[in-house]
Amino acid sequence: MKAIVVTDQAAGTAGMKLVERPQPNGEGANYGDVVVQVYASALTGDELSWPSTWVDRLGRDRTPSIPGHELAGVVTALSYGTTGLSVGQRVFGLTDWTRDGTLAEYVSVEARNLAPLPGDVDFTVGAAIVMPGLTAWQGLFEHGRLRAGQTVLVHGAAGIVGSMAVQLAREAGAYVIGTGRADGRQAALDFGAQEFVDLENDVLEDAGGVDLVFDVLGGDIAKRSADLIRSGGTLVTITGPTEARPAYGQTIDFVVVPDRAQLIEVVQRVREGRIRANIGTIATLDDAVATYNSAGRAKGKTVIRVRP
Numbered sequence: 001m002k003a004i005v006v007t008d009q010a011a012g013t014a015g016m017k018l019v020e021r022p023q024p025n026g027e028g029a030n031y032g033d034v035v036v037q038v039y040a041s042a043l044t045g046d047e048l049s050w051p052s053t054w055v056d057r058l059g060r061d062r063t064p065s066i067p068g069h070e071l072a073g074v075v076t077a078l079s080y081g082t083t084g085l086s087v088g089q090r091v092f093g094l095t096d097w098t099r100d101g102t103l104a105e106y107v108s109v110e111a112r113n114l115a116p117l118p119g120d121v122d123f124t125v126g127a128a129i130v131m132p133g134l135t136a137w138q139g140l141f142e143h144g145r146l147r148a149g150q151t152v153l154v155h156g157a158a159g160i161v162g163s164m165a166v167q168l169a170r171e172a173g174a175y176v177i178g179t180g181r182a183d184g185r186q187a188a189l190d191f192g193a194q195e196f197v198d199l200e201n202d203v204l205e206d207a208g209g210v211d212l213v214f215d216v217l218g219g220d221i222a223k224r225s226a227d228l229i230r231s232g233g234t235l236v237t238i239t240g241p242t243e244a245r246p247a248y249g250q251t252i253d254f255v256v257v258p259d260r261a262q263l264i265e266v267v268q269r270v271r272e273g274r275i276r277a278n279i280g281t282i283a284t285l286d287d288a289v290a291t292y293n294s295a296g297r298a299k300g301k302t303v304i305r306v307r308p
């Protein structure tokens with residue numbers, strides 16, 4: 001099968017190569033795995049800098065490794081121990097960080113990481129909502145305990161994760177303040193933010209008291225945001241451990257995990273037109289390496305359409 005591999009951590013996306021790799025076919029597959037023919041795939045921003053791209057769970061070198069852990073596709077084989085899926089079923093989900101990923105024509109993945117993809121949701125949209133959908137859901141509702149009527153400040157509100165957090169928070173009945181750069185204002189408002197703070201020209205502290213901060217930026221902005229949080233509120237960040245702490249609240253940093261039930265919640269909202277994917281560029285697998293290495297910062301999710 002065709003797949004993109006990486007072998008050199010220092011090279012970043014410049015080290016990506018399109019090569020032929022053995023195709024997983026289900027024989028000898030791990031307990032609970034299914035094989036999926038990938039129709040659409042996506043890469044998470046800084047995945048190539050994570051240890052899991054380079055070593056397995058026992059710390060052994062696993063290069064050449066196939067990056068990309070978001071996918072939408074069709075199940076082609078089931079191993080012993082799989083639950084809830086069948087051959088021929090459309091699925092989408094997040095694959096294990098320490099195994100070969102989805103920038104390939106086929107991938108072996110634990111069935112429990114996947115959810116059914118309804119027939120009226122395009123594979124491209126399915127792949128695009130996996131990571132932002134799960135990350136926003138977990139940050140807002142699991143870790144942030146957001147409830148209707150509360151106020152949430154979402155950093156990077158025009159970005160991939162931020163725009164999903166804005167939409168899900170609005171949908172849940174929260175009051176949403178988005179932040180970002182000046183050129184992100186209109187996009188953030190279009191996704192549903194009721195106010196926007198331009199972090200380069202406005203004063204963040206003018207946003208006033210909030211119940212939850214959903215942080216995707218970290219650093220000094222996260223620290224300053226902690227002071228906006230009301231007593232009992234939460235700062236949730238996806239940028240790693242932080243010293244930012246609200247005086248009378250809590251800070252939670254987390255890394256997204258696969259969750260079938262949450263994927264079903266997210267895709268149902270997409271079907272009903274209540275939320276939408278934030279897709280920037282769509283490219284083929286043949287063009288993927290050039291796309292990831294093209295000049296200029298991509299806005300929105302880059303989705304690789306593996307099977308036209």
Ligand SMILES: NC(=O)c1ccc[n+]([C@@H]2O[C@H](COP(=O)([O-])OP(=O)(O)OC[C@H]3O[C@@H](n4cnc5c(N)ncnc54)[C@H](OP(=O)(O)O)[C@@H]3O)[C@@H](O)[C@H]2O)c1
Nearest residue numbers: 045135156158159160161162180181199216238254255256
């Ligand atoms: N822990 C987890 O589970 C997890 C999951 C997913 C993502 N992440 C991480 O979360 C971060 C965001 O991911 P993403 O995919 O949402 O990225 P993204 O699409 O680039 O979103 C970031 C947004 O914030 C804006 N921004 C960046 N720096 C800014 C600054 N200094 N001031 C104002 N606005 C700024 C960006 O604007 P511009 O486009 O103009 O720069 C963009 O709108 C990444 O570091 C990613 O690795 C973590």
